Each structure stands twice: as C-alpha cells, then as structure tokens.
Amino acid sequence: MEVCPYLEETFKVIGRSWNGLIINYLSRCPESSAHFSDMKKDLKPITPRALSLKLTELMDWDLVDKNIISKAPLSIVYQLTEKGEALAEALKPMEEWAQKYVELENNQAEV
Structure with missing residues (x-):
C-alpha cells in the first residue's frame, strides 16, 4: 500500500522548519496578515534571514502574499492567500x- 501522494506533498510544505508555525501565526492575526517585524518578534527564536527565506518559500507555494503599502512610511504586510487560509483551516x-495529547514544557504558554 502506498502513502497518499497529496498528503506526502502537503507534509513537504508544513513539515519544513517554521512553515506550519508561520501559517498558524498568520491565521491568528487580524485579516490573516502581519508585518515582518511583528512576526520576527512573536516567532522567537527565528532569525530575520530564516523568516525571510520561509516567507519566500510560502509565497512560492502561493500560501502567502507580500503586500507593499506605499503610504509614507512604506509598509510591507504578509497575508495568507485563499490557499493558505484553507491550509490553516486544515491544521486546526x-x-x-495537540492541545489534548501533547504536554508542553512549564515555560510554554497555552494558546
């Protein structure tokens, strides 16, 4: 018996470091969008370089859009696409x- 090829491809996306967490993070933000600086602050201990690479990867999979707001000061917002929203919903x-069966370390806050 084979593994479902669609599930295998899905795990290639969400199984890579930070991808699932970034999708989950954005899905919890207002309008499923956030500034790079907010993500960097909240997704500790990701480095700015790693976050940038992961966002580019997620954009390549059409899960995240990069929106440049040209009002002064210039602002860049990352937002889940319809496809990204659907994946976030599938992760719920x-x-x-996990909330039922995974035990967190004492220093991790519950969501």
Whole structure:
C-alpha cells in the first residue's frame, strides 16, 4: 500500500522548519496578515534571514502574499492567500489534537 501522494506533498510544505508555525501565526492575526517585524518578534527564536527565506518559500507555494503599502512610511504586510487560509483551516484539527495529547514544557504558554 502506498502513502497518499497529496498528503506526502502537503507534509513537504508544513513539515519544513517554521512553515506550519508561520501559517498558524498568520491565521491568528487580524485579516490573516502581519508585518515582518511583528512576526520576527512573536516567532522567537527565528532569525530575520530564516523568516525571510520561509516567507519566500510560502509565497512560492502561493500560501502567502507580500503586500507593499506605499503610504509614507512604506509598509510591507504578509497575508495568507485563499490557499493558505484553507491550509490553516486544515491544521486546526491537528492543533486540537495537540492541545489534548501533547504536554508542553512549564515555560510554554497555552494558546
């Protein structure tokens, strides 16, 4: 018996470091969007370089859009696409499972 090729491809996306967490983070933000600086601050301990690479990767998969707001001062916002929103929704049952069965270390806050 083979593994589902669609599921295998999905895990190639969300199984890479930070990708699933970035998708989950954006899905919790107002309008599923956030500034780079907010993501860097909240997604500790990701480095700015790693965050930039991951956002580019997610844009290549059409899961995240980069929106440049040209009002002064210039602002860049990253937002989940429709495809990214659908993936975030698909991850919710995994989050519920984790809340039920995964034990967190004492220093990690619950969501």
